[in-house]
Amino acid sequence: MSLIRPALLAAVLAMPLPALADTPADTLVVAQNIDDIVAIDPAQAYEFTSGELVTNVYDRLVQYDAADTTTLAPGLASSWEIDAEAKTITFTLRDGVTFHSGNPVRPEDVVFSLSRVVQLNLTPAFILTQLGWTPENVAEMITAGDGTVTIRYAGDFSPAFVMNVLAARPASIVDEVTVMEHAEGDDLGNAWLNANSAGTGPFSLRMFRPAELIRLQANADYFNGAPAIDSVIIRHVSESATQQLLLEQGDVDMARNLTPDQIAGLDGEALSVETFPQAAVHFLSFNQADAQLTNPAVWEAARYLVNYEGMVDSFLAGQMDVHQAFWPDGFPGALNDTPYTYDPARAEQILSDAGVELPITVTLDVINAAPFTDMAQSLQASFAEAGINFEILPGSGSQVITRYRERSHQAMLLYWGPDFMDPHSNAKAFAYNSDNSQDAYAATTTWRNSWAVPQEMNDLTTAALTEADPAARQEMYLDLQRQVQENSPIVIMFQAAYQVAMAQDVTGYVNGATSDFVYYRLVEKAE
Structure with a gap:
């Protein structure tokens, strides 16, 4: 398998019809229709593809992970104590986690992130505000302690319901210091986060060109273990026939939007299909x-x-x-x-x-x-x-x-x-x-x-x-x-x-029941 230098790869990816070439061994190249993206700020992202991006770039206090998408597991919180009577959950943050910027994750970042969603009140905010949070009371409902964050909720809810709300997309934690450095007026960094990222996830966002390209870079220091693949490039390819051609030529490793007829016509020896x-x-x-x-x-x-x-x-x-x-x-x-x-x-x-x-x-x-x-x-x-x-x-x-x-x-x-x-x-x-x-x-x-x-x-x-x-x-x-x-x-x-077609040497791709459960962290490409 031949390797392509990064500069050359970028040039190849920009071409409407790339020349036949194997993809780099340390990079997963995906053909996908990504023109549904309106926003990638976790406080605003509400489309299918933006959900995938947020999941791979950010973490939440608790989350469903690639290793097991059916179990709610510790994320940025290592543990928590639930007081159902008092309607409070106190989370202890994981030690030593840093944002992609190198800034440490602090309780204040959690307070800022969740409060920010409520204050901006963009499309997905309703998921968090059903806990009784408002711009007027959110400062009292979410408070920082010494390595801890206490979350209060109003309403007769099971703690399990509250935990699932906190595992949802808008509960992603962002780097307050970096975000506020780029704030414009009272937008709390919304404009900047719709073109950049400030997370802790298994990948950082290295390039985002709407309806054209997404490039993710592996976070070697990720607390759940560094991704097996070094980078992921998602190319916007709107036509399913073009996706099929690129996959069959070896120009991409994965095609995300093939029709059932196209899936049925693929070469089963050279390519594999997984159904989710x-x-x-x-x-x-x-x-x-x-x-x-x-x-x-x-x-x-x-x-x-x-x-x-x-x-x-x-x-x-x-x-x-x-x-x-x-x-x-x-x-x-x-x-x-x-x-x-x-x-x-x-x-x-x-x-x-x-x-x-x-x-x-x-x-x-x-x-x-x-x-x-x-x-x-x-x-x-x-x-x-x-x-x-x-x-x-x-x-x-x-x-x-x-x-x-x-x-x-x-x-x-x-x-x-x-x-x-x-x-x-x-x-x-x-x-x-x-x-x-x-x-x-x-x-x-x-x-x-x-x-x-x-x-x-x-x-x-x-x-x-x-x-x-x-x-x-x-x-x-x-x-x-x-x-x-x-x-x-x-x-x-x-x-x-949902059927995904991929090269035979690709393993470990996880596509759960929603776009929030699309994970590249475990993907490997055989030598």
Whole structure:
């Protein structure tokens, strides 16, 4: 494998169609569409690719790491003490950690970082402000001690919920000294951090050219161990066909945005493909404002009228896996049982036993794009076998979502993803609706489908949010998932999957269920 000097490599990467050449042994070169990035400041970053960048450049007090994306582990905090009664968590900071600038990590940096998110109040701030933090009280809620930081929260929350909030993207810790050296007016360094970085993570940001290039440099002093690869270069390549060509020529080590057809056509001896479950769950739902859809027998029959395997074995191959619970696989506390299979005869019997008058004609709203239209056509064919006839109403994403928010649909084919890694993020959406009135809008699937959730389920969702015992809390969420799975007008069918193609000599790449769990720290390239 030939080596390319850094200057020459930069020139090659700038070319629209690079010449054929092996990538450097100590550098991972990635072809990826990165034009979704609006901001890379952790207090503002809210796009998929910016989430990946933040995760690799910054740390949080506690975090899910490349070594195990299902376990909340110490980050910049080496330990913590929880006082659930007083609603406080005291974190002891890890000794000897420095920012990429060489500045030591201080309790004051933590206070500054978290307070800064609240004060700037940009898009992801809501994740932290749900702890009761405001610009007026944040100085009292987050305080520095001697090597410690004490965090207070307001509200009836389980400490586990609070810990997951603190593991979310906007809770990333930045270098106060460096950031404030570059502050402009009252922006708290926002403009500078949208072009630079000031973290402690396994990589530092060495170059960022929007919609063109990201270059990350390994942090040899990283407290969890230096990355196995020296640098990562992410090239913006918008066309999947070009990504495939570059990968097959050896000009890049990894292609992140290939289509299923392209994946299927790759040379299996020269290249490998890894599939990673993603957080989005896809579901079919019935609006309970329509009287013909309120019989629980319709909900139950629907679960046996989805041709799950038929779809994932054909046009959804590599894009989705069968998943029938609201919390995604890959997250702690996910229910991975799949008790429902395609069984039209059983569905017919359920409807007959319940005395449901057939046929039923139902409009089905769907985003007018693949694979959603293909999924809708499959549902149309399979449901017709039991006398439920779908009239497909395709529309743009905004049109479909607007009808959903207005509750003007009959049936809806959509997907949902969590905002942060705590099961309450989805439990509130699928298992809670305390006020079903038309003027009580809530951004949940329950309210949007006019489903007045049984009071016992509402109570269990509230209780799970406040439960202090982690094991008991997890059991409560498993129970909620089973209840929604068995008896609700929301039929959860699939979990999205993501395929990444790479050279055979690349190992150790980790792509968890969200963009916040994309890690390059363990990547190696065989000699």
